[in-house]
Amino acid sequence: EYGIVRPKGYTVSFHAAPEMEKHHFGQTHPMKPWRLTLTKSLVTSYGMPFAMDNYLSRAATYEELNAFHSNEYLDYLATAEPEDQPRDIDNPDKEVKFNLGGSDCPLFYGLYNYCSMSAGCSLDAARKICNNQADIAVAWGGGLHHAKKSEASGFCYINDIVLAILQLLRIYPRVLYIDIDVHHGDGVEEAFFSTDRVMTVSFHKYQPEVFFPGTGSLDDNGPKSEHNPGAHHAINVPLNDGITDEQYEALFKNIIGAINERYRPSAIALQCGADSLAGDRLGRFNLRVQGHGACVKYCKSLGLPMILFGGGGYTPRNVARAWAYETSIAIGADTRIPETIPEHAPWREHFIHDTLFPTLEQSMNEPRHNRNSDKRLREIVAHVHEQLRFVEH
Ligand code: ZL4
C-alpha cells in the first residue's frame, strides 16, 4: 500500500511506548501524551510499520536512570504521590522539592511509569544503534531535554536523551546532539558541558525573561576554562518569532554541514520537538511540516547512525503530521506517501484539514510576523563558524 517497502540494506527501528499515552498531566496542561497515539495511528494508516522493525518499549530500570539522575531525586520521583504536594492557591509556582509538583512539572498518578517508559524507549533505540541493528532508531516518546540530574524542569522529569547518549558513548567516539525543539536544550547541554565527546547544538527561540528557559544565548558555547575539553562544544542558535522554512533550512544546513566537516561525529542524536511548527500552542515559529522534516532529511543524508527523539509539540494534530512525515523520511518513503491523510485513518476529522502539509494559513489564524532579519542570521552563522575554529579535528 502507498508503495511503502522495506528499504534494501537499511534498517529503521521504531520504538513505541504505548503505556505513556494513557497518562495525564492535568486538564489544561499543554503536554498531552495522547499526541503519541495520534502519531502512531498516522504512521500505521500510511502502512509504514511494514518498512520498519517495530518494538514495544519496556520501562527503564532504576539503575539505568541512575546513570545520570541522583538517588535522592529518583527515590522521591518513585514514591511521590499527587496529594503529597497540596498546592498553595496564591503561589501555584512556588518552589517545591526537586521542582516537582508545580504547574509545569505536576505530580500525577503513574508519573514514575510514564518517565521510565520514555527513558526505556530512548535506551532501546540507543542499543539498536550501538549493536548495528538499526541505521536509524525512532523514539517519539523520548526527547525530554530539560530534565537535570536532580531536578525536573519544563514538563521533563527524566532526561532520556542524556541516558541514550551515554549509551552511544560506549561505542561511538563522538556524538553530535541536534535540537530543533523551539525551546533551548539546556539539560542535555549542561550534562555534557565538560566533554568534547559530545557536541550539542540547539536552535530555539531566545528571549530571556519572556521565553522558557531563558538560556542558550549565541555566546553560550560551554564553560570557557582552559582545562575544560568541553569548551566550544556547545553551539546555540538563538532565533526570534516567525522564522520561515526557507530561512531555517538554509541556517540548519549551513551550521550542521560545517559542524559535520569540522567535528566529524560518529553518530547523531536528533531531538525533533514539534513545537517549532507554525500554529503550535506554545511555539512562535512559522515552520511547516516540510521545513521541519527537511532538517531530518539533511541529517539522514550525512549517512551516520542516528536516533530520532520526540520532544515538545502542543498542537497534537501537527505533532502527528510532523513525526509521521519524519518517520517516512527515515524509511525513505517521503516522496511516495500521498499528501492526503488516508481515508481509514483513525481520528481523521481531528486533523481538520485532510492534508499532511497544511499551509501557514491552515495552521493558524494569522501567521506570526517574521522578526528574523537575514543580516542577523548571517551574524549567527559567522559566530558559529568562528567557534568551530577552536574545535580540534
Ligand atoms: C501550563 O494551562 O515558562 C501548566 C504551563 C499547567 C494548567 C493550569 C495552570 C495554570 C502553559 C504552560 C498556571 C500555568 C502557569 N496549565 C505556568 C515560568 C513559568 C511558570 C509556570 O517543549 N507558568 C515557567 C515551560 C514553560 C515557564 C515550557 C517546554 C518543554 C519542551 C520539551 C516547557 N514554563 C510560566 C508559566 C497550563 C499551562 C499553560 C507553560 N509553561 C508554557 N510555557 C511553559 O521544551 C518537552
Ligand code: CA
Ligand atoms: Ca531547541
Ligand code: ZN
Ligand atoms: Zn519545547
